[in-house]
């Protein structure tokens with residue numbers, strides 16, 4: 001990949017015109033409007049090394065770049081969105097984002113980052129969306145995220161995270177969505193959800209979680225969406241969902257639950273408030289004995305929002321194997 005300097009200033013309008021009319025030329029597509037310029041660089045374009053000073057949106061995607069051209073953001077101090085997905089970036093420099101203090105969205109999906117330099121976000125107080133999906137992160141240090149103050153959306157899914165540090169979200173009072181799906185997490189720090197004042201969406205699916213304790217969710221009574229499917233949950237504490245009166249979606253499918261404690265469901269769904277979206281408890285090895293009576297009662301009250309009914313059946317005991325849980329509930 002070679003990086004060509006931009007044409008001399010007086011020829012810029014011609015270059016822009018050509019790039020809009022005939023994107024097959026090896027130039028990035030630049031779309032200027034009253035709000036600023038949007039610059040789209042996709043292969044086989046050559047990457048503009050000096051951006052228009054009014055650039056608000058930059059996409060440099062699908063190049064498999066292992067490194068970005070140095071100073072690529074220099075002079076683009078109005079940049080609000082930076083999309084760098086589908087490259088092969090392994091590291092970034094701590095100064096990378098200094099020129100763009102107004103940045104609101106940073107998308108680094110599908111790169112090869114195994115770490116971030118401490119200080120990367122020292123000038124990123126406006127950043128509200130950070131996507132690090134499908135990188136190579138195995139650990140995360142709270143210091144890597146220092147400086148973020150406005151974060152609302154943090155996507156760390158599809159990495160190799162097996163542990164998280166304490167206090168990770170302590171400073172992220174505005175966080176609404178946390179996506180930790182499809183990692184290798186077997187445990188979570190008990191204080192994980194302390195910090196955000198109003199988390200709405202939590203993705204923990206596709207990890208190796210074995211149990212859900214009673215305190216993890218307690219700091220987030222306003223949670224609306226909770227995804228726990230495809231873990232190794234064998235136990236959920238009786239108080240784990242207490243106070244979750246706004247929950248509209250609960251996915252517990254594809255776990256190893258054979259039973260759940262009495263009282264688990266008391267704050268969810270009806271009779272208090274129907275879940276708007278619904279719940280899924282399919283793909284668990286339910287043992288349909290008296291211990292499930294509490295769940296049966298709850299199922300009857302909430303049957304209209306149950307997903308995957310035909311895949312929600314007893315694994316035992318004995319001849320009850322294969323019976324639908326909903327049928328068991330109806331026959332109580």
Ligand SMILES: *[C@@H]1O[C@H](CO)[C@@H](O)[C@H](O)[C@H]1NC(C)=O
Pocket residue numbers: 020031032033
């Ligand atoms: C340029 O931006 C304007 C306004 O955002 C949009 O309507 C138009 O479709 C864009 N043009 C191209 C070629 O992307």
Ligand SMILES: *[C@@H]1O[C@H](CO)[C@@H](O)[C@H](O)[C@H]1NC(C)=O
Pocket residue numbers: 032033034035052054
């Ligand atoms: C972009 O458009 C604005 C008006 O919409 C104009 O003032 C400005 O000169 C243009 N910038 C470039 C680099 O063409």
Ligand SMILES: *[C@@H]1O[C@H](CO)[C@@H](O)[C@H](O)[C@H]1NC(C)=O
Pocket residue numbers: 033034035
């Ligand atoms: C410019 O930004 C305003 C406010 O965000 C928006 O309503 C408008 O559609 C944008 N105009 C263009 C041409 O993109």
Ligand SMILES: *[C@@H]1O[C@H](CO)[C@@H](O)[C@H](O)[C@H]1NC(C)=O
Pocket residue numbers: 043062063064
């Ligand atoms: C990037 O890598 C993918 C997968 O190896 C390949 O299909 C694609 O052609 C590569 N793109 C470029 C621009 O080299």
Ligand SMILES: *[C@@H]1O[C@H](CO)[C@@H](O)[C@H](O)[C@H]1NC(C)=O
Pocket residue numbers: 090091092093
């Ligand atoms: C990234 O890592 C490579 C190889 O270790 C190194 O040569 C390069 O200087 C690093 N780049 C940055 C921006 O840290």
Ligand SMILES: *[C@@H]1O[C@H](CO)[C@@H](O)[C@H](O)[C@H]1NC(C)=O
Pocket residue numbers: 142143145146147167168170171
């Ligand atoms: C929270 O922010 C303060 C002040 O910027 C900083 O000293 C502290 O290390 C941050 N805490 C974490 C866990 O990042």
Ligand SMILES: *[C@@H]1O[C@H](CO)[C@@H](O)[C@H](O)[C@H]1NC(C)=O
Pocket residue numbers: 186208231232
């Ligand atoms: C999790 O469960 C899967 C199958 O359900 C099993 O293959 C795997 O070994 C379990 N992992 C752990 C860490 O228990």
Ligand SMILES: *[C@@H]1O[C@H](CO)[C@@H](O)[C@H](O)[C@H]1NC(C)=O
Pocket residue numbers: 300303304
């Ligand atoms: C839910 O249960 C009620 C009472 O048993 C029944 O009338 C209703 O048809 C059921 N709804 C669905 C969607 O199965």
